[in-house]
Amino acid sequence: MSGPAPELACAGLACGWPGGPAVVAGVDAAFPAGSVTAVIGPNGAGKSTLLRTLAGRLMPRAGQVTLGDAPLRAWAPKQAAQALAWLPQHPVAPPGLTARGLAERGRLPHRGPWWTGGDPQADAAAVTAALAAVDLADLTDRPLETLSGGERRRAWIALALAQGAHTLLLDEPTAALDPAAALRLGTLIRRLAAAGRAVVTVLHDVNLAARVADRVLALGGGGVQALGAPAQVLTPPLLRALYGIEARIIAGPGGAPHVVAEGPTPGPAG
Numbered sequence: 001m002s003g004p005a006p007e008l009a010c011a012g013l014a015c016g017w018p019g020g021p022a023v024v025a026g027v028d029a030a031f032p033a034g035s036v037t038a039v040i041g042p043n044g045a046g047k048s049t050l051l052r053t054l055a056g057r058l059m060p061r062a063g064q065v066t067l068g069d070a071p072l073r074a075w076a077p078k079q080a081a082q083a084l085a086w087l088p089q090h091p092v093a094p095p096g097l098t099a100r101g102l103a104e105r106g107r108l109p110h111r112g113p114w115w116t117g118g119d120p121q122a123d124a125a126a127v128t129a130a131l132a133a134v135d136l137a138d139l140t141d142r143p144l145e146t147l148s149g150g151e152r153r154r155a156w157i158a159l160a161l162a163q164g165a166h167t168l169l170l171d172e173p174t175a176a177l178d179p180a181a182a183l184r185l186g187t188l189i190r191r192l193a194a195a196g197r198a199v200v201t202v203l204h205d206v207n208l209a210a211r212v213a214d215r216v217l218a219l220g221g222g223g224v225q226a227l228g229a230p231a232q233v234l235t236p237p238l239l240r241a242l243y244g245i246e247a248r249i250i251a252g253p254g255g256a257p258h259v260v261a262e263g264p265t266p267g268p269a270g
Contacts, residue, residue, distance in 0.1 A: 005197075005198070006067045007031065007067075008031045008065070008066070008200075009029065009031065009065070010029055010054060010066070011066075012026065013028070013060055014027075014060060014061040014062035015049045018058075022062070023046035023049050024046030024050055025222060026223045027050065027217075029224075031200050032198060033166060034193055034194070034197070035199070035214045035215065036193045036214050037214070037216075037217055038201055038202075038208075038212065038217070039219065040203060040204070040209055040217070041220045042220060046222075048088075053065065056073065059073075067084060067167075068083075082110065082164050082165065085159075085160035085163050085165035085168050086171075089171045095143075096143050098140065099131060099140050100127060102159050103127045103130050103162045106161070111123075126164065130158040130159070130162040133158070133191075134157050134158045134161070150184060153173050153181075154185070154188065157188070161192075165197075167198040167199075170200070172204065174203065174204075174205065182208060183208070186211055187212075207259055209234075210252060210257050211254070216228065216233040216234065218233055218242060220242045221241075226238055230256060236249065240265050244264055245265060247259050247261045248260050
């Protein structure tokens with residue numbers, strides 16, 4: 001990456017699907033380069049809807065998303081795609097596409113219609129570097145369907161890196177991964193932030209969020225319940241309010257907070 005990265009931010013943001021109510025409102029946040037923000041919350045809290053809105057795939061119900069000094073909607077789609085990459089929960093690729101073929105699609109924002117224009121040498125170098133960054137250099141010619149779940153996730157992240165995007169929006173990248181693959185992906189996310197990218201990721205595993213994130217954005221009850229360092233956000237009262245669980249916090253790897261769930265919060269006697 002060269003030059004200063006345009007920072008993604010939002011102010012007074014309310015998100016929802018067209019024709020429906022806002023599912024989350026009052027989001028004020030900035031996502032600086034070199035940081036990881038983990039978005040957590042119960043099912044239905046609006047985590048994926050927030051990421052879609054930050055990516056420009058849904059219009060805000062209120063408030064604004066900015067990229068650099070301008071509203072995101074003022075950016076031309078091609079230029080926005082060079083700065084901002086969004087990976088949904090369940091991306092779909094054509095059968096037979098290889099890891100390299102998928103990463104090559106990340107160069108579309110740098111080319112003209114029907115792959116015209118651009119710089120083929122720069123494209124090839126960007127794709128090779130992206131695959132190496134996600135540890136897939138030895139698997140570039142393998143069809144995606146022959147890769148493990150974790151390898152496929154990394155191939156999709158390679159597409160985003162090949163775009164040249166400074167900010168990555170990853171929606172549940174560890175879904176359906178075994179613990180080892182999830183930890184390896186968490187290490188990759190940290191590495192990407194250390195290289196100067198901003199990463200915003202939805203995670204259901206609060207302990208993985210505590211390990212990889214600089215900040216945790218907790219959604220629930222239609223709004224932001226907390227935004228701060230993992231140790232500030234992952235507290236027994238907040239976990240009780242968000243998830244209805246009783247939990248205690250112990251020191252985890254590297255001093256990160258580790259949540260030990262002890263059971264559901266007792267309800268009224270039935």
